[in-house]
Amino acid sequence: MEQSKLRTIPLEKLELWEEANVRKDNTYDNIRDLARNIKKNGLQAPLLVKEKDRKYFVFSGQRKLAACRMINMKGIPCFVFKDIKEVRAKILSLSENIYREKMTREDKSNAAASLYKQLKSISAVAKALGVKEKTVRGYLDYEAMPDKLKDFARGKGLTTKQVEDIYMKFSDTSKALTIARKLSRIDDRNKKRKMHIAIQQASMFDNAATIEKRADKLSKMKPYRIILSSKDSEVIEFIAKKRNLDGKEMLVEITEGWIRGFMEGNS
Template identity: 30%
Template sequence: MSNYQSSEIKLINTSLIDPHPDNPRKNIGDVTDLAASIKANGLLTPLSVVPDRSRYRVIAGHRRLAACKQAGTGSVPCFVLDLDPLQQLEAMVTENCQREQLTVLEEADAIQGMLDLGATTASVAHRLGRSGDYVRDRAKAASIDNEVRATRDDFSQLTIGQLVAIARYDGQPDRQKKLAQAAGTSNFDYILRNIERDDHNQQWIESVAALLKNADGINLIPDPEKPYSDPEWRYLGCMFPSAGTPEEVIERIREQNPAAVSIHMEQVYLWARRDKTADAEKEARRAAEQAERDARRHALEEYAAASADKRMAWLHANLHGIKRAQLIETTARLGLLQIIDPDPQGYTRALSTWNDKCGAEQFTTISGIEPERALAELRYHLDEPDWAVWAVQILAARIEWFIDPEDWTTISDTSRRIPGYYQILQDLGYTPTDDETNHLSQLIAAISEADSDENEENNQ
């Protein structure tokens, strides 16, 4: 307000002063205590107003105005300012931001209002004393339409990170509503990563389709209406986004040299010419079973990647806020979980082997440190008082590196450690999603069944 402050004070009757319709702060709250104070001591700080024909509009002091009216105050001292619409909005935003009275969404809408009135991102950032990215993020959040905002009563309380993530899917209200409902829960990051993965898969198949149309020597055919009982084509298999980049997929297709390929949803189907003398029913059944196995494998790969991303994102965001004593205990538990591995080289390789990707990628995700700096940072911090948080990051990265999608369905030395690993994470405060809980329950049941079968064999 200082840049716009007037040195002249005028007494104005409160009946002639109105709240500003563009005030960024939508809810001024309860002013009962403030009204009592004004009634007893008078208004100590003048309002700032602008003329509005024969009336006035408040620029700074909406709560004081409401309290004065509630207290029955007649005339109040006011600074009368001469501001254009953009200056009025700038002044109100600055006033509220300085007093930390705006929600993120209120501030976002106000910033967008300033931009709509002709202000530049740089000028708004300068006026608020913020960065350009700060202003741009809030402008993105302001783009979320009212239909999405109405999905929850506390939408205005969401964080800027959640709002920017929701705004990213402008024009896709179903996705925005789904994210809005999950905001503030452990499912938010999981749902966001699934949406991002769906987009990646869609982009992948579009790129593959474009390459196939121009690929010499590859027979691209329309997807058969009955893929497992087509009279001409016999199903050989399919390729998912996990098969590699679009260019790598084209090379793999050339290596396998199928008679034809087709685009099926987000997959590439491979075909051979059907042998007319073969048993069609047997072949169709085999193809259907293979497709089902492919789909299950793909779904498992998707789940394993999403759950690993969620675990490591949580560790990155929360480890530094956990008490040192609990981190030391966690270090011991993670260490015990790993050193009992029957392969003595499994979890205990020297840090130098990280050049062979023995946990380096996972450590980078959890710690936020680039691989080339990891060894130097670790060797320094493991001799410092904060060694515990770094030890937890190392040990968690090793476990994450060992867990493969098959470990969720196949009983192995690694899969037997997954339930223990989750228990350690939950004791730190991690909350599994419903999907993780279901997979975990199935894995524990499978381990129990395998142990029971082994005991029966030993007793015979």
């Protein structure tokens, strides 16, 4: 394991190590809010940097670095590594970010794919990141997805989960795009949920028309009422916003995920 030392580094000596940073999307969203928070409360988590030729290259904490520059913070607390390799830096960068909702599915998938190319093993990537092999496979599946299909989860009306379900069910890209397009055009939440369920229940040979007919035959969804604390509600709304959902859709996704895990014996 690489040894690191906690040091305070002058702002002007810090540079971004682009190749080792795993966060690529939405990098500077809400950066002003982060800068205000750091100015008020200080930097709570040090940056991770590599020291080379009296310069310091940041491989985890690029948002914090940008925020510190915005407020002209003079000295930055950093964990300094001297002999760290790029692959190990990527592992640490992804490990730091992987459970933060602000890091997109795309970032995580790209980083996992990059590590897989170097480590050559799903189990090795899972061990390095401290996640299950199933999680790594999910990242790799998403990385392999055609960009045209990913676009539906980039602000075109579908969630990442919906797009993944379509991709995993239909290997024919043309068919997958047709079904994704159909689902994205449904505005009514109840109808959209039924269509999504019909997609999950479909066979790879079904076409869009067959899936639509099955969705129409599904029984009406049963409503449930849930009361959350204001703190929990804020968390739900925050995560939902990052996933292009509203709060109710986020709760449905969380509940369905828990039910699947329970049925598979994981809860």
